[in-house]
Amino acid sequence: MSNQNETETCEILVTGAGAAGLAAAIAAAEKNSGGLPGRIALLEGARTIGAKILVSGGGRCNVTHETVTPADYFGNRRLIKNVLASFLVETTIRWFASLGVALKREPTGKLFPTTNRAHTVLTALLTRCQNLGIHIRPDHRVTTIEPTNQATFLITHRHGNLLAKRVILATGGRSLPRTGSDGFGYELARRLGHHVTETVPALVSLVLDDSMFHRSLAGLSQPVELTTTVNGHIVDRRTGNLLWTHFGISGPVVMDASRFWCLAPTRKEPAEISANFFPSLNQEQVRAWFSDQAQAHPRRSLANTLSHRFPDRFVEAVLHHADIDGAITRARFPRQRRDLLVNLLTKFPFPIRSHRGWNYAEVTAGGVPLEEIDYRTMESKITPGLYVAGEILDCDGRLGGFNFQWA
Numbered sequence: 001m002s003n004q005n006e007t008e009t010c011e012i013l014v015t016g017a018g019a020a021g022l023a024a025a026i027a028a029a030e031k032n033s034g035g036l037p038g039r040i041a042l043l044e045g046a047r048t049i050g051a052k053i054l055v056s057g058g059g060r061c062n063v064t065h066e067t068v069t070p071a072d073y074f075g076n077r078r079l080i081k082n083v084l085a086s087f088l089v090e091t092t093i094r095w096f097a098s099l100g101v102a103l104k105r106e107p108t109g110k111l112f113p114t115t116n117r118a119h120t121v122l123t124a125l126l127t128r129c130q131n132l133g134i135h136i137r138p139d140h141r142v143t144t145i146e147p148t149n150q151a152t153f154l155i156t157h158r159h160g161n162l163l164a165k166r167v168i169l170a171t172g173g174r175s176l177p178r179t180g181s182d183g184f185g186y187e188l189a190r191r192l193g194h195h196v197t198e199t200v201p202a203l204v205s206l207v208l209d210d211s212m213f214h215r216s217l218a219g220l221s222q223p224v225e226l227t228t229t230v231n232g233h234i235v236d237r238r239t240g241n242l243l244w245t246h247f248g249i250s251g252p253v254v255m256d257a258s259r260f261w262c263l264a265p266t267r268k269e270p271a272e273i274s275a276n277f278f279p280s281l282n283q284e285q286v287r288a289w290f291s292d293q294a295q296a297h298p299r300r301s302l303a304n305t306l307s308h309r310f311p312d313r314f315v316e317a318v319l320h321h322a323d324i325d326g327a328i329t330r331a332r333f334p335r336q337r338r339d340l341l342v343n344l345l346t347k348f349p350f351p352i353r354s355h356r357g358w359n360y361a362e363v364t365a366g367g368v369p370l371e372e373i374d375y376r377t378m379e380s381k382i383t384p385g386l387y388v389a390g391e392i393l394d395c396d397g398r399l400g401g402f403n404f405q406w407a
């Protein structure tokens, strides 16, 4: 950096000290093998660095996944594939090891620091920055980035100006705005000539209509097959655990599906999410299951039959919802009512009122189109010298460490 009286200059200015900004700054410094000490500046708008890293993965930071493929992401998968290929999971694991962070694999395939603490990850990143002479400045929100005609950028921040030869834009998306990622980075990208596709919350829980029985089931988790349809077409089908909550539905399967439901209104298309509570069976097989049960246990009540398969609380709520008397014996249960119940249990339509909002979303769907970025270097094809990385790009991963791998 130059002295205080003139406009400061630096080689590389990184905007945003989240996962992508920290990793980019470290990579840039390491690539220049110590040739740029003090020449890389990292400006962060928030007062605290790494707040999102600390809350991630329930405070344990799920940094990546044992296998990462383009199918784990949404966006332009052809380009996502190229970006992923330049930094494989093995490289991530080696890179963390070089920072002194050992990772362990959990049965789900997720990789966490062996300490089980997100703090380990953040401390390692900050220590490496310090050792490489990277200036990190909290409370330095960037307000403008303007290319000058001397092949540099003039950056205005909360405390003054800075000239940089190259700029890395890593301002994140809109998820968890209290950590500093409030979407202003999109405005910076726009002013630098980029498009920004519609942004909506992804990996977010869904709020159900008050008429539903979710409150009585709060805390209950059960396996389901979730189907999302948009404009009558199936756009997503996945199996996993659904968690009932006091406001509606959550859990991995709901979080993963939420992006489709959130995106649909931006295209003015109606979206629906339904559940099959017999995830491995189709309607015919479920009907057969009911018939088998009736034959094997003709005197068993309907509620009792269902309780062999589902938690009592769920059985009670569903039967009440369908206005079916659970005390009736299976043998005396009219076929028409049985079909209605089978339909309900295999295509349960959730009356979704809204998503839970940016304060609860883990990631942003939409952003700067990947087509405007050179995937080999992440340099902008529109503004040379500008590089874009992380959640600000139009790419979102499913739950499981894929978003950190991308960042």
Ligand SMILES: Cc1cc2nc3c(=O)[nH]c(=O)nc-3n(C[C@H](O)[C@H](O)[C@H](O)COP(=O)(O)OP(=O)(O)OC[C@H]3O[C@@H](n4cnc5c(N)ncnc54)[C@H](O)[C@@H]3O)c2cc1C
Residues within 6 Å of the ligand: 015, 016, 017, 018, 019, 020, 021, 043, 044, 045, 046, 050, 052, 053, 055, 056, 057, 058, 061, 062, 063, 064, 140, 141, 142, 143, 170, 171, 172, 173, 175, 176, 179, 180, 181, 182, 183, 184, 185, 361, 362, 363, 389, 390, 391, 392, 400, 401, 402, 403, 404, 405, 407
């Ligand atoms: C609760 C929660 C849990 C999560 N858990 C996981 C997990 O376990 N595994 C996983 O893979 N992903 C997880 N994610 C997603 C993951 O954290 C993000 O996708 C990832 O951190 C994005 O990194 P980023 O650097 O691109 O953006 P961010 O982490 O959002 O960082 C952007 C930074 O830029 C700063 N900034 C913004 N505008 C400006 C400006 N104008 N000037 C200066 N600075 C600015 C922001 O303050 C912020 O610090 C989780 C997310 C949340 C919210």
